[in-house]
Amino acid sequence: MIKHIVVWTMKPETTAGQKQEMKQRLEALAGKIPQLRMIEVGIDAGNGTMSLYSEFSSEDDLMAYQNHPEHQAVVGFVKPLVAARSVCDYEC
Numbered sequence: 001m002i003k004h005i006v007v008w009t010m011k012p013e014t015t016a017g018q019k020q021e022m023k024q025r026l027e028a029l030a031g032k033i034p035q036l037r038m039i040e041v042g043i044d045a046g047n048g049t050m051s052l053y054s055e056f057s058s059e060d061d062l063m064a065y066q067n068h069p070e071h072q073a074v075v076g077f078v079k080p081l082v083a084a085r086s087v088c089d090y091e092c
Contacts, residue, residue: 001037001055001056001057001091001092002055002056002057002058002059002061002062002089002090002091003053003054003055003089003090003091003092004052004053004054004055004056004062004065004087004088004089005051005052005053005054005087005088005089006051006052006085006086006087007049007050007051007052007085007086008049008050008051008052008078008081008082008084008085009048009049009082009083009084009085010048010049010050010081010082010083011081011082011083012048012083014048014081014082018081019043019050019081020043021077022041022050022074022077022078022081023041023042023043023050025074025077025078026039026041026052026074026078027039027040027041029065029070029071029074032068032070033064033065033068033070033071035056035057035061035062035064035065035068036054036055036056036061036065037054037055037056037057037061038053038054038055039052039053039054039055040052040053040054041053059091062089
């Protein structure tokens with residue numbers, strides 16, 4: 001199994017509404033992308049970050065998710081809101 005974790009530092013001007021929409025768009029990918037086994041998105045109340053935790057059966061499934069048109073559409077929404085991004089992918 002591959003665990004995929006992303007932490008975003010949001011731009012200061014990103015609103016609470018935009019963060020909530022980002023969370024909803026990401027979580028809505030469940031059921032739309034067959035390779036995505038699990039997804040969870042959190043909004044930190046205090047420090048301007050958001051996080052994503054997701055699971056995939058294999059590295060190939062993670063790549064399929066990342067290249068899927070539904071995911072790419074969400075990426076287009078997310079990028080303008082984000083100041084920085086960190087990713088950790090690991091196998092367990």
